Amino acid sequence: MNRSEPTPEQVAAAAQWLSVLHSGEADESQRQACAVWRDADPGHALALSRLEILWGRFDGLPASHSRKILERAFAAQRKPALRRAGTALVLLVAATVAWQGVRQAPVWLADQRTGVGERRSMMLEDHSQLQLNSDSAVDIEFDGQRRLIDLRRGELWVEVAKDPKRPFVVRTEQGTVTALGTRFLVRREDGQTRVTVLESAIAAQPSKKSSPPARVAAGQQALLYADHVDGLTTIGIADPASWTRGVLKVDDRPLLEVLDELARYRRGVLHYDRQALAGLRVSGSFPLDNSDAALAALQTSLPIRLQRFTDWLVVIKSDK
Structure with a gap:
């Protein structure tokens, strides 16, 4: 996700601000506070702008069945607080649907993907075991020289089958993770890739090749950035693979x-x-x-x- 792209929390906050502004009861101090919030982060401004567009589309809708239902729902909400909550709810539902569509677009054609709340296990053609976490997507490219998993979104767990002639590589925007053993996790996060090694070791190579690869051993976790590897820590008693169960x-x-x-x-x-x-x-x-x-x-x-x-x-x- 681009750092300026609004997060779900920013979308929710923008919806709450709009519910106040459209309640008919907003005073000057609230309008100023909203402006301060909007200007504090590019993601705030973009979320507010997009929801304003959505709100305008609601206002322009004809008196369809769905709009009549909304009108009756608002008419039944006598208290100002309930009216604001109803407005925020409409905005949040609309925003959620809109953002889900935008987020799904880049991975519709992925070789394997999971929906929200879904996990999926599979055996690859080399007999490696792969499991995808919720809302994840991968492309799989195996040939005579290498085995490549392109993690396009989310998180994966993999147990690699031995094949000395073909390295097993997981690739993200920040670089590549090459298996030097068997079991590890790779997770895409905002601007970084989190790698957790459960058995043996991996080599993490930033996408900018000027930085050398870093070895991450069993029981360790590291953050892969485009130009370096950082945050090497031990897992301790944590169980980062518990989601697979x-x-x-x-x-x-x-x-x-x-x-x-x-x-x-x-x-x-x-x-x-x-x-x-x-x-x-x-x-x-x-x-x-x-x-x-x-x-x-x-x-x-x-x-x-x-x-x-x-x-x-x-x-x-x-x-x-």
Whole structure:
């Protein structure tokens, strides 16, 4: 994702700002605060601009069946807070649909891909085992010289079958990961690739060849950038491959990190105030195939409160 492209959290925040501005009750201080938020980040401005366009399209719709339903829904919401929530919900659902379409476009033609909340295991022609995490996509190119997996989005786990004549390589925008052994994870993130080695070792080569490859051994994790490899750490007691078994296992990790991961398994928007929840930490195992149950467990053990508007919008707030 381009760094200026709005994140789902920025889209959700932009929708909330528009719900206030279109409520008919916004005062000058709120309009100024929205302007400050908009100017603080290019992603904020782009999200707000795109949602304004969507909102304009709603205003221009004829009195179709769907629009009549929306009008009746808003008419039933007498309280200003409920009207604002309804407006935000419409914007968020529309934005989610729009962004999902944009994000899916580059990977429609991928050799293998998974949808949101889906995992897929497969055996490759060389008998290597490959598993894709939620919302992931790969192209597979095997020939007489090499075995190449082009990770176009998301995360993969691989157990490599031995073939001394053909190196096994995973490629991302930041560079390549060449297997020197068997089991490892590769995950695309914003501007970087996270590599985790579970057995033996890999060689991480930045896309700018001026930087030498870095060796990452079993039990280690590193970040691959286009011009260098950084962040070499030990895994310790963490279990980064737990998702392959449908579980998110964490030990004293920030709640925000857990919510970010659960959001990858949910359609729609999981919205939370990062600043308000920044101090909370979590330990435990959470089911990835039932993120509603995972969120309920977090609410039981932490001072947070869930507000569920629909399956497309869940808001998490601090309950301190």
